[in-house]
Amino acid sequence: MREWLTARPIAHRGLHDAPSGVIENTSSAFRAAIAGGYGIECDLQISADGEAMVYHDDALGRLTDGDGRLDTITAAALQRIAFKSTADRMLTLGELCELVAGHTTLVIELKGNFAGDTRLAARTAAVLAGYNGPVAVMSFDPGLMAALRNLAPALALGLVGMRRGADAPVPAQMSALRYLQIDFSVHISPLTSAFPSLEKNTMRVFVEAGKMRLVIAIVPYCAKASTDDVSTMRRRSLPRPGVNAVLVFTGNVAAISGLECVRSV
Numbered sequence: 594m595r596e597w598l599t600a601r602p603i604a605h606r607g608l609h610d611a612p613s614g615v616i617e618n619t620s621s622a623f624r625a626a627i628a629g630g631y632g633i634e635c636d637l638q639i640s641a642d643g644e645a646m647v648y649h650d651d652a653l654g655r656l657t658d659g660d661g662r663l664d665t666i667t668a669a670a671l672q673r674i675a676f677k678s679t680a681d682r683m684l685t686l687g688e689l690c691e692l693v694a695g696h697t698t699l700v701i702e703l704k705g706n707f708a709g710d711t712r713l714a715a716r717t718a719a720v721l722a723g724y725n726g727p728v729a730v731m732s733f734d735p736g737l738m739a740a741l742r743n744l745a746p747a748l749a750l751g752l753v754g755m756r757r758g759a760d761a762p763v764p765a766q767m768s769a770l771r772y773l774q775i776d777f778s779v780h781i782s783p784l785t786s787a788f789p790s791l792e793k794n795t796m797r798v799f800v801e802a803g804k805m806r807l808v809i810a811i812v813p814y815c816a817k818a819s820t821d822d823v824s825t826m827r828r829r830s831l832p833r834p835g836v837n838a839v840l841v842f843t844g845n846v847a848a849i850s851g852l853e854c855v856r857s858v
Contacts, residue, residue, distance in 0.1 A: 595727070595729070595749050595776070597698050597727040598698065598700070598727075598729055598749060598777065600632075600698065601630065601631060601632050601697075601698070602631055602632065603631065603632040603633065603634045603698065603700055604622070604625075604626035604629070604631040604632065604633055604634065605634045606618045606622065606634060606635060606636065606649060607619065607621075607622025607623045607625065607626050607633055607634075607635065608622055608623075608625035608626040608629055608631060609622040609625075610622075610625075611678060614678050614679050615679070616656055616676055616678055616679045616681065617649065617656070618635055618636060618647050618648055618649055618684075619676065619679060619681035619684070620681050620684060620688075620692055621679060621681055623635070623689065623692055623693065624692070626697065627693065627696050627697050630697075631697065632697050632698035632699070632700060633693060633697055633698070633699050633700065634700040634701075634702065635647050635689065635699070635700075635701055635702070636648060636649040636701075636702045636704055637686060637701060637702065637703050637704060637713060637717065638650075638651060638663040638664070638704050638713070639663070639664050639710070639712050639713040639716070640663055640664065640666060640667055640668040640671055641663075641664055641665050641666050641667050642667045642668055643712050643715075643716055644667075644668035644685055644686075644716060645685060645686035645687075645713060645716040645717050645720060646663060646668060646671055646683055646684070646685060646686075647683065647684040647685070647686065647688075647689050648663060648671075648683055649704070650663075651663060651664070651704060651706075653666075653674060656676055656677060656678075657674050657675065657676050657677060657683075658674055658675045658676075658677065659674050668685060671683050672685075686701075686716070686717060686720045686721075687720050690720060690721070690723075690724045690726075693726060694726065695724075695725055695726025695727070696726070697726075697727075698726075698727045698728075698729075699726060699727065699728040699729075700728075700729050700730075700731065701717065701728065701729070701730045701731070702730075702731050702732060702753065703717060703730060703731070703732040703734065703737045703738075703741075704732070704734075705732055705733065705734025705736065705737045706734070707734050707736065709736055711736065711737060711740035713737060714737045714738075714740040714741040714744060715740070715744060717730060717741065717745075718741055718744035718745040718748075721745060721748065722745065728748070728749070729748070729749035729750070729751060729776075729777070730748055730749070730750055730751070731750065731751035731752065731753050731777075732751075732752065732753060733752075733753045735752060738750050738751075738752055738775060742774050749776045749777065750774075750775055750776050750777075751775060751776060751777040751778060752775050752778050753778075
C-alpha cells in the first residue's frame, strides 16, 4: 500500500464552506485544504470536447448558473459559467494539477455512466502523465478503471462502492475487484450505518478479492462528525480480515476541525 494515500485526512471535494463562499470542487476549497494540511479529493466529469472538468454533478444548476449536461458543453463554455456563490470558475484537471503542484495527496474520482465511454479515463491518463505529485484515481465504474489501468499502469487505482444501509445489497460492481488490478477499494457508508454494513456481505466480497490491499473510506455525511466518531470507526474496523487502513474523508469545515488526531495505521 502506498502510505501517502492514508497519511492524513482527505478533504472531500476540497475544504469547502458554502456559507463563507467556499464552494466544493473549486480552487478556493482546494487552496483551503492545502493550507490546512489535508489531502484533496475531487470529482471529474467529461466535457463535450473530451476535457476532464473538476465538477461533481453530471449537469449544471445545483452550484452554478444555467443548466444542461456537462458532456454536451465544451470546456471553454463550461469555464465561462458562473458559480452561484463564488467568483471561482470550473477547473480542468490540468489546472487543478498546476494548483496542487504536489503539495498534498490528490484523490480523483472519475464520474462514469457504466456505458463503456472511456474518454474521461483517456484524458485523465494524458494529464497525469505529466504530474509528479502523489495521486490516486478511483471510480464507481469498473470500466473506467480497467481502461485507466491499461493507459497508465503505474497509477494507484481504486474502486468505489456505496451501501446505504445494513441490509442493502452489495454493489454489483464490487465483484469486479476479483478481476481488475485494483490497488485499493473504497466503501462509502453513512456515519450511522457504516459498521453493520461492513460486517456483512460487503466485507466478504472485499476479502475474497484476494491479493488487493484494502482501504475502507468512511465519509461523515453529517457536518458535526467528531473525533470520537472517527476514532470509533477506526477502532471497530481495525483489525478486520483484509483491512489494513482507514481513509477518512470529510469536507465540511465544521466536520474536519475535529480530525487532527485521525491518521491511518
